[in-house]
Amino acid sequence: MFENRLKKRNIRPTAMRLIVLKELYESEVAMSLSELELKLENSDKATLYRTLKKFEENQLIHSIDDGSGSIKYALCDEGCTCDSKDQHVHFHCEKCLSTYCITNIGIPQLTLPKGFISNSANLVFKGICLSCS
Amino acid sequence: MFENRLKKRNIRPTAMRLIVLKELYESEVAMSLSELELKLENSDKATLYRTLKKFEENQLIHSIDDGSGSIKYALCDEGCTCDSKDQHVHFHCEKCLSTYCITNIGIPQLTLPKGFISNSANLVFKGICLSCS
């Protein structure tokens, strides 16, 4: 249940937060702040913004920079700690502009030039998604 | 010589363009519009913007979305056609905020879920760069 999911992450379950969580839960794809704002009538951008920040801070969701200009958010798996083991590939459809978590594909470890130490990475594939092809 | 490099890409070598090209050429790291604007006294943001767009369109430079919020630009190698074979990994230093082209490391080809067709990708590693470590 959503309320529980919030509590587990130490987020007080207010009405707005439950709605946002539900919305993200029911979405097949990652959502941006403004998409949420549109979808949720009589919602306030600043509140949504702070809701998402809180969710992200408490590792209930993760943010995705898909290069579209607006940051997308998607639910983390249960038990996610948002460290490198939880990082995965994302896919951005250039037709419908949807962004998908490809949770079962991790980011490949590459050997960087000497002296460059990486602790995280962002890998986004762009193209045409399943529903658009 | 810079003038020639512009001509080869079908870009008319104006004074401003030569300056911008020189600046990018001499920079170890990728530069953003506003970094250029700061560096080049009495330069205009809109002109720089259009200069970069033109350079990018004509494949003299490529743009890099390193997740920092501002797009960075770096010179392409000679003969670059900015297609998938020319795409490479980038590195963003979280300390000095510099972004480097790792031109000798390509983007790994991964098998995406059925129905997802990718034609480009963005892979940025984040961490500490050589000069900051």
Place this chain on the structure above:
DNA sequence: CTGATTTTGCAATCTGGTTGCATTAAATTT
């Protein structure tokens, strides 16, 4: 209940990016 803390809503601000438009510069034609 009561005072302290947190969340919310609204307006304002910031930043990077982008565009309209008149001016200037460069290339082409006569």
Place this chain on the structure above:
DNA sequence: AAATTTAATGCAACCAGATTGCAAAATCAG
């Protein structure tokens, strides 16, 4: 070379997404 056409520049305005200040409302703890 002068006239004509085309491209580049500079300035101001605009835009979208992100972020903040602040007072009101909701929630919590004693």
